[in-house]
Amino acid sequence: QKEVEQNSGPLSVPEGAIASLNCTYSDRVSQSFFWYRQYSGKSPELIMSIYSNGDKEDGRFTAQLNKASQYVSLLIRDSQPSDSATYLCAVRGNTPLVFGKGTRLSVIA
């Protein structure tokens, strides 16, 4: 059973702070890693994808991947109230995309 684990939260951070979201996965052959944001009542929206060890930055978002530790994280700098949502980690290897249950982020103004 391939699993993707996330802390369900809620993770509360003050506006302007850095939010750190973490995800671990069980399948060592996983090759593709994604972070989706889902607002309440809406569908998931792709934020970042990462395929190689290290950091990948896109605006206020940084994804970090450590395949040896089977760990992927998402950092959100200068957090805004509009970042309040559930963040889903998704992992893909030779099987269809497996999602974690998501971490609920709340950015307090």
Added chain:
Amino acid sequence: KAGVTQTPRYLIKTRGQQVTLSCSPISGHRSVSWYQQTPGQGLQFLFEYFSETQRNKGNFPGRFSGRQFSNSRSEMNVSTLELGDSALYLCASSLVPAGAGETQYFGPGTRLLVL
């Protein structure tokens, strides 16, 4: 470029009925995947289609079925509905079967309520 579209957006059915949901992928995308999202189980993979062929199937009973047409549009069908089938059903498309480096884009979903 238009995104993934799903119809209908909302649906209310009663137990024992069947339902058909439709998904039109992004223009040029040939792969369509379906997911079920519930508060308790999160997002769970149903099936994936590419070039009218089912490539992968998740761990769901045979009441859940799907197909893909030559224009890449896809439908999923749930027969003999149960209360537990109430969920948000999401369709995602990608250029080719999702693999290393291939990104899926989600549609708005169909919210199904079974009474």
